[in-house]
Amino acid sequence: MPKPRDEMKVGQIYQAALKVVLQEGFAGLKMKDVAQAAGLATGTLYIYFAHKEDLINALFVHLKQAKTHQVLSTYDPGDPFPVTFKKLWFSFFEISLREPERMIFIEQFARSPYLSAETKAQGDQMLKPVEDILAWGIRQHIIVDLPTSLLVSQIMGPIFEMVKQHYDGKLEITPQLMENCFSMAWNSLRR
């Protein structure tokens, strides 16, 4: 039953589901709670999603898509590579920092048994534009010539960790610190 009419209601459900996950944790996600948070009856969820798994997968795709979209919105093809890189790096960091729960959800989810093969593929798909941009930097001999997926790990890994530390209240992130981190990222990739 993929996407009947009411797109609005689907949005409500996504919002409710995310809220519940953030409150109750991931394992504690109950359909009833989601319905309640969305102001709907339990049965109604099953009109929009065939299963709990379905709902979660859809939510995952939705969130990842939204995030990717936000991050890439700063991308201007006219910019030279280093500018593009810096813009995207900050954009990704800031967005992750602003909604750490969303980031954490996405990460947790990517390793959960709920994640279907199809969803996984869709998720990976979204990195494509980023990898293309990195490939462009490689072609210009600006950054190291290594598999782009590896470079993605290099870039995202530290950001994930920092955001989590920040979320846990163990690290205060100042503009100065962000600049320092960017330097580190850049130093690790530049040729």
Add this chain to the structure above:
Amino acid sequence: MPKPRDEMKVGQIYQAALKVVLQEGFAGLKMKDVAQAAGLATGTLYIYFAHKEDLINALFVHLKQAKTHQVLSTYDPGDPFPVTFKKLWFSFFEISLREPERMIFIEQFARSPYLSAETKAQGDQMLKPVEDILAWGIRQHIIVDLPTSLLVSQIMGPIFEMVKQHYDGKLEITPQLMENCFSMAWNSLRR
């Protein structure tokens, strides 16, 4: 429930639990399965652990401890800082790569609702020696002067991501690649 003697049995249970988690996923961890995998009756688990939560937390601590121990076993206080850093970096990478499941379990777990505050504290505690070593590098003006917890993120983040990619079959990791990655790590940190 003060843990009785039989450390052997506790070991069996840990092993069984990890096996089950890896097979069935994290949410699908059933006490019965753990017992079965350990060749014990369900009730027996409750002799050694008060709760499922207890068992999982203990497993977490156990695995993290074991890993930390392994990693630090390569540490020789006589080595100069750069040698120490390289040894530990490789050690951590290799060990994570050799048992990616353990690493993934630890990471997943660190964000699960099962994780108790106490366990979390214990887990954080274990990073102390690593942070001390980094502080030493900072004092010698070899690496950048930033909070050590941040440096830990910088180092571990990419490794986590790479190991996961490797585990997912998306990245083949060769000795050459490892050297490249190490260079990136070093370039990002060195002064």
Add this chain to the structure above:
Amino acid sequence: MPKPRDEMKVGQIYQAALKVVLQEGFAGLKMKDVAQAAGLATGTLYIYFAHKEDLINALFVHLKQAKTHQVLSTYDPGDPFPVTFKKLWFSFFEISLREPERMIFIEQFARSPYLSAETKAQGDQMLKPVEDILAWGIRQHIIVDLPTSLLVSQIMGPIFEMVKQHYDGKLEITPQLMENCFSMAWNSLRR
């Protein structure tokens, strides 16, 4: 869990629960059996009652209330005290005798660990009208001037014991015997 409408179903459950208690004994009350006896699924019970304890407490209140109601239904404020007393005494005896299981359940329950403080209070509350009537008799100098709660004990105690003996098949209760017992009760109380 605010009890939903369907009073009918609640009634079914009460009936089923009492039936099970009488068949299986008190300690042997299993939710599954109750559900089965009520023609419902186990889970359904939990729609109407939060816990087993809840169900039992509610059943207790329900039975005690029903019984009190029945007994007091013979009460006519126009009657002089001795008539009232005799009517109520016989009413209580006969009703207890007619449904000894209910009486036994109530008594057993009143001493069980399941009984919550609140339920206990509710149960005690129901004796109020009876105590009021006894107080009336005291004011008229017809019966002895002792605490009404004590008088209640004097009246109910023997009835409880007799009904239990009857239930155990150790005592046949004839109309003649009842009259004799009433005389004894009256003789013990009258001034």
Add this chain to the structure above:
Amino acid sequence: MPKPRDEMKVGQIYQAALKVVLQEGFAGLKMKDVAQAAGLATGTLYIYFAHKEDLINALFVHLKQAKTHQVLSTYDPGDPFPVTFKKLWFSFFEISLREPERMIFIEQFARSPYLSAETKAQGDQMLKPVEDILAWGIRQHIIVDLPTSLLVSQIMGPIFEMVKQHYDGKLEITPQLMENCFSMAWNSLRR
């Protein structure tokens, strides 16, 4: 396995079991707790008693016997009936009042599914002397000529109820009150 050697240990077990019942309630009687309270291992209980049921039944008989013994110890065949009656009545009341838990245990137990037929018979047996004494009173035309078992109900019923009320803190029992109660009892029985 009725009564092997160590009579002392059996006593310990009885004491422990009663203690646990009084603390944890009747349904909450766990063999492990009894063993612990007795300073023994779980398995040891099974040397002295075949089953939990066995243990409880034996405890019941033990308590009832002890109580009966205590009550009857005031009995002097040389006394005239009214004196005997009064002595026994007070003796029973006082003893019940002094150890209400024991009394409650006995009462609860008498209606529990644990009670075996044999135990029940034994319990009833113990009332024999009391019934004999009442029969004596009947023969002398001092008290009403009704079945002795009925008279027992008349006598014990109010006492049970009063002790329970006292135990629940709802009734303070003074010597004066006891006298009043005795008068009531006597008035109800005497011819």
Add this chain to the structure above:
DNA sequence: GATGAATGAGGATTCATTCAT
């Protein structure tokens, strides 16, 4: 489409009893 009461399989936990030491 929307509802939410009903379902019942599934899982955590308990505890009487056993048995190797």
Add this chain to the structure above:
DNA sequence: AATGAATGAATCCTCATTCAT
């Protein structure tokens, strides 16, 4: 005899899913 770790059947309760209204 004494021990107490081990057993596993038994039971409470949850929650994804269905379906009559």
